[in-house]
Amino acid sequence: MADILLEGRELTKYYPVTKGLLQRVIGYVRAVDGISFTIEHGKTLSLVGESGAGKTTAAKAVLLLERLTSGTILFEGKDVYKFSKSQLKTQYRPRVQSVQQNPWSSMNPRMRVRDIIAEPLVVNTKKTKEEIRSRVLELLDQVGLSPDQADYYPHEFSGGQRQRIAVARALALNPSLVVLDEPVSALDVSIRAQIMNLLKDLQEQYNLSYLVIAHNLATVRFMSHSVAIMYLGQIVEYGEAEALFLKPLHPYTRALISASILTLPEDEDQNVQKIILSGEMPSPLNPPPGCRFHTRCSEAIDICSKVPPEVRTIGTQQVKCHLYDDPGVQSASSK
């Protein structure tokens, strides 16, 4: 697999929880607990999970907004944490950009669109004013906005238009990877398809890689090449998007899919049984022993509450579940 752009290896992020006047550490919130993933050139990886599953923390780690507790991030085979400050500024930050969830807060309200889009260019390049000006107009055109909108302020746009501006800003430096943190969840349903299509077109045009953070499975299915399902800081199932959606292995994945209106006409099983999960996700401060999902799992067996499951590879999918420990059980529980 020579085509890997970014690889995360055993990423963990623990937040210390302190108590009292002396800031005594009484425990750790295990926001991200040993996840690994790879993003290929021109492909999309989605991290999916409930709130608190750790997907945003993982994205922040990739953007270097959070320092990981342990683990390595390899960018084109090089350890990002071993980059010097100047290497980061020239080789990493300009090539990894992001589009944030909320287009209402991700732009400085005092700046004109022209300056918002130009910001990465001003900070990272030595382009002249004229070069920047023409690049901004080019970018506006690419995301489907007109050049005369460059002098407006962000509040004069709709949510969809603002998200287009955010995409233009992310593309300004010709990045290799764009982290999309819930890129459409703040938008009206009618606008989502437009933005997703725009993102897909741009991906093809520039061979961009995307790391998508999402909880909406329809978005994920439309955008992704591969998917990682996260639960309580861990990846419970990881694989190619279509295979994973057609034949989800982990009980949690199945519950997620059954809870969303997602089935396409070509899907074999139109009457997927609804699986309703009970209860809340346990606290990441004190995760349950064994399999972290066993407290809510409808198919839990004895071993689940005692031994953490290992990763099993089944077809193109990797799954962390005791149901697949014995190859014989596999066929029985896949439905």
Next chain:
Amino acid sequence: MLSTMPNIDTKLKLKISGLTRSARIMRAMTFYIPVIILVLLVLTAIFAPWLAPHDPIKVSLLERRLPPAFVEGGSMKYLLGTDSLGRDILSRAIYGARISLSVSLLVIAATAFVGTALGIAAGYLGGRTEAFLMRFTDISMAFPGLVLAMLLSVSIGPGFFTVVLALSILGWAPYARLIRGETLRLRNSDFVAQARINGASAWRIMLIHIFPNVINPLIIVMTMAVGFMILAEAALSYLGIGIPPPDPSWGSMVADGRGDIDRAWWISTFPGILIALVVLSGNFFGDWLRDKMDPRLRQL
């Protein structure tokens, strides 16, 4: 049918603009009147030697406490009357504008600059910088102001710059507090995170992303401070550690007339009216400026 159309159209326009005619006139007035007052006062201060009919510090004991021209017993020679030493109140008020306005503007500029710079630095950089700067601010706020002013007055002698220095040292801390709070809110905002992803330096973030977004509260506090500073200068002058007599300032004029308020009301009243005018105009002007500077409100 068709003939009624234009009529509907104009009514609609009024509705769309959101304001009736009289409301728009009111809105324009709240801008023009304060601006005219402030401009006139500044011009008065600049051209005081040409405008004042008398020498503001010339004592004329035979003409003590003469009432204003429009009151019985007054004369056209002293339009606003004279004070307890027979000095012309109009002339003193005109010259007083110089001192009162320049003290308050200088102090506001200095305190706002220092307070904003320290507030943004403390709020954005955090950590030890913040701890140090904020404790420093606390100490400054806890220090008794009058004692400091007296100390300065004794050590470098009373005068214009002593007053400016004393009020500046006393006045910056509230700005630092306010701006730090605003900065803390902005530091965690999405667009600052975005700037960091882009690799913007701390300088750039503080200057381009945070500073323009703290201007609103800053302007409000600055305009409120105009009146406060004039009053503070008056308080210092009253205690004899402000602008030394006989130079007039509005504050010291109000203080001078305090004892005569029952028999010669005009001594305190006219400078008092001027202080009130400046304070009100400053506040209205500040409101207008704030609306103008916020792009979100500009179209309204």
